[in-house]
Amino acid sequence: MKLIFSRKGFDSSAGGVPSPLVEGRPISLPIPTRMPTPLTFGDLTEPIPxxxxxxxxxxxxxxxxxxxxxxxxxxxxxxxxxxxGALGQLAAAQSHLVGQGVGVGDLFLFWGLFRPVTQIQGRWSYEGQREHRVFGWLQIGEVFSLGVDGTHAAERYPWLEEHPHSRPGWKENNTLYIAADRLMLDGRIAQRPGFGLFKTGFRLTESHAPRPSIWSVPDWLNPTRGGVGLTYHPSQRWSSSGTLEAAARGQEFVADITNRPDAFAWLDQLFAQEACLCESTHM
Incomplete structure (x- = not known):
């Protein structure tokens, strides 16, 4: 199985600020765009607008x-x-996923830049330090090649009508990853949907790091400790002390965890300690 650490949401370039941590809960803000989309921020439920x-x-x-x-x-x-749940991808990031053989059964872990916020007299403001944090997941149930005009997606799945990649005006390799019904890890069907949001997520940034891009990584991922490594991250980015200097460029970082029971044990622990926000909706 491939595990994809997928960078999403607001940051210093997309949106200009971090997404908020509201009482410890990560709320990944969808990025502003000039790309095809049927939605504005005002179309989303509070407190996002x-x-x-x-x-x-x-x-x-x-x-x-x-x-x-x-x-x-x-x-x-x-x-x-x-x-x-669904995820769209295209251009160089989609080519990277194809080159790594990502497909049905593989698992996206979505992460982004976050910062705690507080609300005083009805106004939100930042407090505390920025960090990278995993906030959600999607296990691939179907790979749907859409092309430059994705409107035919809604003919097959009417609920995709509002998805931005199901619009005209994209690059030829415009692709949609549709979530599996149920999460499956190492051949075991978990009592969770194939996609969702974590209540608090998983902090990637090392606790005393001077910047968010220094991650504390498990041994199964760190090649200096016998781990599988991660695309976009050559050897000089890894430390034997257990940290990784995460790449500033690239959206999709892929690790092959096939035959790595330690990696699946890490995933089991992540899901066990993080009852997802959408379980009550899908179970």
């Missing part, structure tokens, strides 16, 4: 078009029958 306006100090408003992708949260929009 208010967080957007206040944390960006009006740089982005409720009228700003947004790229709701990955689409993992059933509560952020009214949903059509049959809806489930």
């Amino acid at each position: 208010t967080l957007i306006e206040q944390l960006t100090r009006g740089r982005h408003t409720r009228a700003t078009p947004c790229h709701l992708d990955p689409d993992l949260d059933p509560s952020v929009r009214p949903r059509a029958p049959g809806w489930r």
Whole structure:
């Protein structure tokens, strides 16, 4: 099985600020976009529109078009029958996934840049330090090649009509990854849906790191400790002390954890300690 650490949401270049940690809960803000999309931030449920306006100090408003992708949260929009999580990808990032053989059964772990926030007299503001944190997952149930005009996706799955990659105007390798119904780890069907959001997520940034891109990584991932490594990360980025200098470029970092029971044990622990926010909706 391939494990993909997938960078998503607001950061210093996409959106201009970190996504918020609200009482420890990561809320990944979908990025503003000029790409095809049917939605604005104002179309999403609160507190997202208010967080957007206040944390960006009006740089982005409720009228700003947004790229709701990955689409993992059933509560952020009214949903059509049959809806489930999906992720769109294209261009160089999609070519990388294809080159790594990513397909049905592989697992995306979504991460992004976060910072704690507080609300005083009705206004949100940042406090504390920035960090990289895993906030959600999607196990691939189907790979749907859409091409430059993705509108035919909604003919097959009407609930995909609002997904931004199901619009015209994309690159030829525009592709949609649709979630599996149930999570399966190492041949075992877990009592969880194939996609969702974590309550608090998993902090990647090392606790005393001077910047978010220094990660504390498990031994099964760290090649200096016998781990499998991660695409985009050559040997000089890894430390035998257990840290990784995460690459500034690239969206999809792939690790092959086939025949690595230590990696599956790590995933089991992650899901066991993180009852997902959408279990009650899908189970």
